[in-house]
Amino acid sequence: MKLKKLGGVLLAAVMTISCVACGNSDGGNSSGGGQDSVPAEQSGEESGADEESGSSGGESESAGDLITLTTVRSLDSNVKFDESNPDRKSLDENIWNRTYQEKYGVKLEYLWTPNSEQYDSKWNAALATGDIPDFANVSATIYKQLVEADLVMDMTDVYNEYASDAYKAAVEKEDNLSYDYMTFDGKLLGLPYTGAGAENITLMMIRKDWLDQVNMEVPKTLDELKAVVKAFQDNKLGGEGTVGIAAHKYLNSGVYSLGGIMESYGAFYNTWIEKDGRLVYSSVTDEMRDALLELQGMYRDGLLRTDFASLESTDAAEDVAAGKCGVTFGTYWAPLNGIPESYASDENAEWIVCETPTVDGSPVRSYSTVEPVGYMFVSKDCEHPEKVVEMMNMFYEILDSDAETYASYMTDGTGFEVFKYAVANNFPAWKNLDITRALAEPLEKRDPSTLTAEQEANYNMIVDYLDNGNTATAGYYLVFGKGGTYDHIGTMYDEGRIVVSEYKSLPTDTMTEKWKDLNDNLSAAMQKVVMGEDISVFDTAVETWKSTGGDQITQEVNDWYSRK
Numbered sequence: 249m250k251l252k253k254l255g256g257v258l259l260a261a262v263m264t265i266s267c268v269a270c271g272n273s274d275g276g277n278s279s280g281g282g283q284d285s286v287p288a289e290q291s292g293e294e295s296g297a298d299e300e301s302g303s304s305g306g307e308s309e310s311a312g313d314l315i316t317l318t319t320v321r322s323l324d325s326n327v328k329f330d331e332s333n334p335d336r337k338s339l340d341e342n343i344w345n346r347t348y349q350e351k352y353g354v355k356l357e358y359l360w361t362p363n364s365e366q367y368d369s370k371w372n373a374a375l376a377t378g379d380i381p382d383f384a385n386v387s388a389t390i391y392k393q394l395v396e397a398d399l400v401m402d403m404t405d406v407y408n409e410y411a412s413d414a415y416k417a418a419v420e421k422e423d424n425l426s427y428d429y430m431t432f433d434g435k436l437l438g439l440p441y442t443g444a445g446a447e448n449i450t451l452m453m454i455r456k457d458w459l460d461q462v463n464m465e466v467p468k469t470l471d472e473l474k475a476v477v478k479a480f481q482d483n484k485l486g487g488e489g490t491v492g493i494a495a496h497k498y499l500n501s502g503v504y505s506l507g508g509i510m511e512s513y514g515a516f517y518n519t520w521i522e523k524d525g526r527l528v529y530s531s532v533t534d535e536m537r538d539a540l541l542e543l544q545g546m547y548r549d550g551l552l553r554t555d556f557a558s559l560e561s562t563d564a565a566e567d568v569a570a571g572k573c574g575v576t577f578g579t580y581w582a583p584l585n586g587i588p589e590s591y592a593s594d595e596n597a598e599w600i601v602c603e604t605p606t607v608d609g610s611p612v613r614s615y616s617t618v619e620p621v622g623y624m625f626v627s628k629d630c631e632h633p634e635k636v637v638e639m640m641n642m643f644y645e646i647l648d649s650d651a652e653t654y655a656s657y658m659t660d661g662t663g664f665e666v667f668k669y670a671v672a673n674n675f676p677a678w679k680n681l682d683i684t685r686a687l688a689e690p691l692e693k694r695d696p697s698t699l700t701a702e703q704e705a706n707y708n709m710i711v712d713y714l715d716n717g718n719t720a721t722a723g724y725y726l727v728f729g730k731g732g733t734y735d736h737i738g739t740m741y742d743e744g745r746i747v748v749s750e751y752k753s754l755p756t757d758t759m760t761e762k763w764k765d766l767n768d769n770l771s772a773a774m775q776k777v778v779m780g781e782d783i784s785v786f787d788t789a790v791e792t793w794k795s796t797g798g799d800q801i802t803q804e805v806n807d808w809y810s811r812k
Contacts, residue, residue: 314355315632318381319671320370323361327668335656336666343656344669347642354635356671382630385441385672391430391623392754400437401626401633407436410637414644415674418442422677426620429754439624439640445677446746448579449614450508450604451733453587453726455574457598458485466602469609470512470542477551477575486572492551494567494576494586496559499774501578503585504564506543506552506778507615508577508604513539516615518767520751520805527750527805529798530615531770532790540786543778557775561585569593577604580680580733583726591719601726601733603740611745618748624672639671647675651701661708663720680727681741684734691729752812756804762797769793 323339330336335343339358348354359381362370371390374380380399394400419427419440426440452473454466458480467473477492484490493506500507500517507517515535520527530536546552553559553567567573569589576582583601590597604612624640626633646657646667658667667673686703687710690696694711696704706728709721714729726732740746755763773789794802 314349314353315635316355316357317383317630317632317635318357318359320359320374320381320384321361321671322364322367324363326665328664330664336664336669339669342669343666344671347657348639348671351642352635352638354632354639380627383624383626383633383636383671385622386625388429388619388623388754389760391438391625392760394625395432395437395754399625399628401628401630402435402437403439403626403633403637404434404436406633406637407439410634410641412641412644414648415442415637415641418644418674418676425618425752426623429620429752430623438626439636441620441622441624441672441674443621443673443675443677444618445681446616446618446741446748447678447680447734447737448502449616449737449740449746450505450511450577450579451582451614451736452508452602452604453576453578453583453599454602455480455485455597456600457596458574461485466600467605470509470605470607473575473605474546474549474551478549480574481550485574486567486570489572491553491567491573492575493546494564494573495552495556496561496564497557497775498561499771499778501561503576503578503582504561504568505577505579509543509546510536510539511604511612511614512606513542514613515539516747519615519617519747519749521747522750527802527809529802531767531774532793532798536774537783537786540774540777541783544780544783547778548780552778557779565589571597580727580737583733584723587726588719588721588723591722599722599726601731601736603736611743613745613747614740615747619752622672622674636671640674643667643670643672643674644676647679647702649701651704654701654705658702659705661705661712663709681734681738684728684732684738687728688730751805751808753808756801756808758797758800758804763801766793766797766801 327339328336329338329342331338334341335346339361340356345356348356359379360370360374368387368390371386375393375397380394386394391400419442422442422444425444426442427436430436430438430440454476459466459476462476462479462483462485464476464479465472467476480486481490481492494504495506496504499505500510510517513535515533515538516530517536519530521530521533522528543552547554547556556564564573564576565586568576568586571590571594576586578585583599587599590599604614606612624636626636630636646653649657655661656666657670659665683703683706686699687707690699690703690707691710691714696707699707706724709724710729712718713721713725728734737746770789770793773785777783777786
């Protein structure tokens, strides 16, 4: 398909407000156009599952009859390939692309595949030159620019006709959130990208074997936590230079986050909360000020590495993997990062998942993004938009397939994530919580007979660790098993202790123009305070944030809030 020429529409690149899933910086999305909605999928496969009711499906077409659709995506190192296996050889040669061709008659042409950090910038360059693909998963900011430039196809009728029952059910399960975000004057512009559940809250991971060694209990208050960390360090349980709390240069992210300490004070990073009938930006509140002073004290007392502000998440992971650290904070997938390696390096290692301690020991309230995990843009020039819907349908088919099919298309027993090759990783919302609850009784009885292929794949991973001692799958027990991350998330969800943004719309005009710079400056000031500079640095940054665009954004957000 030919690319559309825009005649030089110039649109600025900005940061999305916040994204879901495996973040690598300040809660941001690590996958850009190729979202990793769920990290803990396991086992199952086949080649070309039957089409579900509600979608047309196509028979295999000869190579000469293939429809070429152009697309783009981000491609990071977390997407693995195996050149020896034709199902996993490359982004162009894999089981997903082969099935798209054989079943739907679609050949994908990737125009560009930058890493996630460069993805939006690449889009802005494409918008400036007018060269855009037929379809792609994009951020909220890029989607807004595409909508405002009148480049997005009205997919209302196409979605209604071709979306499978499973696709539509997944949209309904997230309370139509992604559908509503993409509907303007009754028109669905593009396709909803499902997966928006308030799942990525912050939890604490702590070494139970170290707690036993110092004869201490799981900390419930912040003072108890500091005493535990100090005991770990004083007793050199991680050897010389035992690290207190694993952290890296991004104050709030999916793994090795300091956001948990903020939440101990009722402070939430980078969201919109209601106070006295108005929405306020959480990062500029008095609660955040108090949390920063607490973190400053922890840094001063040696509970954080002196160089944490220069570290990447991989550096913090190395400390955990090497057995140098016994406390870390992160979201539901955090146990898959560094902790399995620590089990392999120390046979006595035993990690447990806990709720974050609070100042007074009361149950914590934790923030989670609950926005669309992506926006499936479909160009007005796309000649076969129904094919995009059919490829979206396929993902749900594979989720509901037999064990062999699931392993081939999604994640096999070794943890190889083939699902990342799909054009969209549009998992249903709360799927991991559903899996966790479905596994509880079968794990207790060691009887998987009632499980689906997907559930049984995770069951097998957990049993392989519990019964066979396979430390490579230990992280999956800490995600899906009893007392794991989703066990806690389910409790907090049931008890109404998950905080989500009260602003549920695309970026405002001033956000589009100024959001990234405003928040980069604010985050830099926050980090300086943690590392010892006077709290006035934060106070000044807050005033600057307000006067240079923050107040205007707050007004725009509240204008929306008053109309909703």
